[in-house]
Amino acid sequence: MTQLALVIDLNVCVGCHACVTSCKEWNTSGSAGPLADLNPYGADPTGTFFNRVQTFEVGTYPDTQTVHFPKSCLHCEDPPCVPVCPTGASYKRAEDGIVLVDYDKCIGCKYCAWACPYGVRELDEKRQVMTKCTLCVDRIYDPALAERDRKPSCVLACPTNARLFGDVHDPESIVSKAIRERAGYTLMPEQATRPANRYLPRRKTELPLHPDDLVRAENPLRIDGAEPGPAFLVGASEDFAT
Amino acid sequence: MHPAFSVLLLTTLIGAGQGLFLVLFATEVAALAGLVTKPGMPFLVGGGALALALTGAGLVASVFHLGRPERGWRAASRWRTSWLSREVIVLPLFMAGLFLWSAAHFAGQRGTGALGAATAVLAIALFVCTGMIYASLRLLQEWATPLTPLNYLLLGCASGAVLAAAYAALAGSSLAVPYALAALLLTIAGAATRIASLARNRALRPKSTLQTAIGVPHPQIAQRSQGLMGGSFNTREFFHGATPAKMRAIKWSFLLLAFAAPIVLLAFGGASAPVLVAAFALQYLGLLAERWYFFAEANHPQNLYYQAMS
Numbered sequence: 285m286t287q288l289a290l291v292i293d294l295n296v297c298v299g300c301h302a303c304v305t306s307c308k309e310w311n312t313s314g315s316a317g318p319l320a321d322l323n324p325y326g327a328d329p330t331g332t333f334f335n336r337v338q339t340f341e342v343g344t345y346p347d348t349q350t351v352h353f354p355k356s357c358l359h360c361e362d363p364p365c366v367p368v369c370p371t372g373a374s375y376k377r378a379e380d381g382i383v384l385v386d387y388d389k390c391i392g393c394k395y396c397a398w399a400c401p402y403g404v405r406e407l408d409e410k411r412q413v414m415t416k417c418t419l420c421v422d423r424i425y426d427p428a429l430a431e432r433d434r435k436p437s438c439v440l441a442c443p444t445n446a447r448l449f450g451d452v453h454d455p456e457s458i459v460s461k462a463i464r465e466r467a468g469y470t471l472m473p474e475q476a477t478r479p480a481n482r483y484l485p486r487r488k489t490e491l492p493l494h495p496d497d498l499v500r501a502e503n504p505l506r507i508d509g510a511e512p513g514p515a516f517l518v519g520a521s522e523d524f525a526t
Numbered sequence: 527m528h529p530a531f532s533v534l535l536l537t538t539l540i541g542a543g544q545g546l547f548l549v550l551f552a553t554e555v556a557a558l559a560g561l562v563t564k565p566g567m568p569f570l571v572g573g574g575a576l577a578l579a580l581t582g583a584g585l586v587a588s589v590f591h592l593g594r595p596e597r598g599w600r601a602a603s604r605w606r607t608s609w610l611s612r613e614v615i616v617l618p619l620f621m622a623g624l625f626l627w628s629a630a631h632f633a634g635q636r637g638t639g640a641l642g643a644a645t646a647v648l649a650i651a652l653f654v655c656t657g658m659i660y661a662s663l664r665l666l667q668e669w670a671t672p673l674t675p676l677n678y679l680l681l682g683c684a685s686g687a688v689l690a691a692a693y694a695a696l697a698g699s700s701l702a703v704p705y706a707l708a709a710l711l712l713t714i715a716g717a718a719t720r721i722a723s724l725a726r727n728r729a730l731r732p733k734s735t736l737q738t739a740i741g742v743p744h745p746q747i748a749q750r751s752q753g754l755m756g757g758s759f760n761t762r763e764f765f766h767g768a769t770p771a772k773m774r775a776i777k778w779s780f781l782l783l784a785f786a787a788p789i790v791l792l793a794f795g796g797a798s799a800p801v802l803v804a805a806f807a808l809q810y811l812g813l814l815a816e817r818w819y820f821f822a823e824a825n826h827p828q829n830l831y832y833q834a835m836s
Contacts, residue, residue: 304753328756336753338831342744353740355753355831364665370601370611389600392593395610397763398527401665401734403828406759412593469741472734472827475665483741 287361287381288419289452289480290436291459291468292354295487297446299337299352306441307335307356307417314422316387320410332408334417335438349486354447356438357404357417358471358479359383365396365405374414381453381480382421387413401475419449452480527666528766529821535587537656538685538813540617541678543580544649545686545712546573546693547624549705551642558639562701567631569697574628576693577686581621609662613655620648653679660820667730668824673723680719681784681813684712688788688809692802702797710792713809717785720816724777727823739830749833765835766822776819784812 311334312319321331335356342349359376363383366374373389374396376382385396385405390413397405397414405416420436423429433440439447450459459482462468468482496502550573557564589595601614623645630638657675664670691705736747754761768776788809795801829835 299751301753323756326756330754330756330758333754333758336758337751338749338753339751340740340742341748341750342742342746344746350750351740351742364663367604367607368610368662370604370608370614371597372604373600389597390594391597391601393591393601393610394593394763395608395659397759398826399663399665401827403760403764403826403831407593407763409759471741472738474733474738475827485741 285381285453286379286451287359287453287480288424288450289359289381289459289482290356290419290439291448291450291452291462291482291484293444293446293448293462293466293484294351294353295446295484296444297337297352297354297442298444299339299350300443301337302441302443303354303438303447304333304335304337306437308333310420310423310437311418316422317411319415320408322409330409332406332415334404334406334415351486354438355402355404356481357383358402358477358481359417359419361478361480362476364399364401364475364477368395368399370395380451382419383416384418384421385414385416387411387415390414401472401477402479424449452482527821527824527826528763529818530591532587532589532591533821534814534817536584536591537678537817538810539584539587540581540652540656541682541813542685542689542810543577543584543624544620544652545683546577546580546689547627547686548646548649548683549687549690549708550574550577551627551646553701554638554642562704565699565701567634569694569699569701571628571632572697573690573693574624574631576689578621578624578628581617581624585617585621609655609658613652613659616648616652616655620645620652623648650679653682660824665733665827666824667733668727669820671723671726673719673726676719677716677723680712680716681816684709684716684788685806685809685813687712688792688802688806691792691797692799692806695797695799695802702799702802706792706797706802709805710789713785713788713792717781717789720785721781732825732827734827734830736830736833739827752832752834760828761832761835764826764829765832768822773819773822776815776822780812780815780819782812783808784816787812 308319319332323329335354338353338355340351340353342351359382363376366376371389371391373386375384377384392407392412394407405414408415424434426434435449439449448459448462450457452459454460462484463482466484468484470479470482550570553565556562592598601611604611605615627638627641627645630641654675657678660669661671661674687705687709691702691709694705695702737743788805791801791805
């Protein structure tokens with residue numbers, strides 16, 4: 285059975301918020317109605333977003349790592365928000381595992397938001413219904429779009445390709461391969477929600493450089509063992525430096 | 527969690543209404559068994575009307591909790607999985623039973639015992655539903671305990687019994703004395719279980735940490751950006767915003783008002799109307815504070831993502 289999900293690569297996320305703005309743009313323009321913005325030009329602007337990027341600093345200065353952390357609905361396989369809904373407005377689609385809210389049935393009681401450990405559901409202050417990430421369900425199946433555009437808006441917007449989209453139940457999908465090969469993990473596993481979205485951890489970037497590479501020991505132009513010297517020794521042409 | 531006044535009023539008002547009805551029905555059963563003289567029809571009908579008024583007021587308060595109250599009827603549909611849905615069904619059923627029981631007494635009909643028994647089952651079921659709405663949320667560790675529904679049951683019955691005693695004293699009924707005794711015992715029992723839940727919650731260790739929240743197993747993590755500037759639903763709904771000093775003050779005021787003061791008044795005040803009315807008023811205020819604290823005390827795991835707020 286299909287379970288669509290996002291895999292977010294924390295190793296390359298630069299915290300640019302492109303996914304946040306493109307998510308907002310797509311989802312505020314859709315047929316489901318706009319995502320409210322209250323006091324947008326005032327001192328305390330607030331509004332509905334399906335996706336937010338937070339920043340954490342790990343370690344003690346100067347040995348720190350900056351972790352940019354995009355956060356949206358994880359489309360759990362055991363979503364705690366679904367059984368608590370008194371109206372059935374909150375549901376998980378059997379065909380692709382997307383957790384959705386039926387805005388026409390929601391009574392705005394907020395009980396689902398209480399049941400979600402991740403705080404990824406937001407009550408829209410104007411429409412007074414619960415809203416959340418839909419994995420852009422209104423574009424990923426749209427036959428009017430080119431095949432390459434049938435992805436969530438945030439995935440298409442990411443300039444560093446930190447967001448992967450696919451079926452985590454298909455072992456050959458790009459998301460399953462990324463999870464398998466790069467130790468994809470879930471958030472708050474102790475809450476037993478079995479999130480479908482995964483995160484790829486940061487990795488130590490290593491540059492495998494051998495002294496022989498610097499002096500280019502096997503350069504065929506080194507006829508007499510002296511020429512041509514590397515750039516950092518003779519301060520000459522860039523061509524030989526690399 | 528941010529305490530919503532609609533829910534504070536709902537749970538305290540219907541609790542008192544359910545408790546009052548249970549005391550009245552217990553009196554009817556005791557009269558059948560010959561333990562007390564059967565109270566007059568006006569007393570039972572007046573008490574039933576009072577309980578109905580309290581539950582009705584609670585129902586009105588609950589509507590203010592909904593973003594879309596006009597769709598509230600839909601909330602009865604998911605009773606198989608949702609305790610909230612079950613409460614939405616049981617509350618009107620209890621009110622209907624209460625109305626029929628009072629009407630049957632008023633009309634002098636037979637069968638009030640059976641009607642009352644069914645309504646009593648509904649009253650207890652309603653306590654269970656209300657408590658389980660909170661106790662079933664495993665992620666809120668402060669709520670996920672059998673003490674939660676037990677507290678709703680005992681505190682509701684206690685405030686209903688104090689109200690019954692005040693009502694009997696005002697009506698000049700000799701039942702004020704046994705009611706006051708029942709109220710005293712229920713208040714002591716409620717104090718014991720509520721203090722037990724406070725002690726339990728003090729010793730809780732959070733299941734989730736900032737490390738599991740973002741999946742970085744490092745002891746030193748500082749949040750630099752929350753991803754928003756002027757607040758969001760997440761910063762409004764899940765934080766109470768009270769200082770630790772205010773939390774302590776509210777805790778001690780509810781312990782004093784909901785338990786200590788009524789216990790002293792019921793034990794030593796005699797069964798006079800002004801004392802019993804004062805006991806009910808003080809306890810009701812105390813229960814509002816108790817409910818406020820119940821919400822504020824619950825620490826939602828999503829707050830880990832908003833370190834500057836928590």
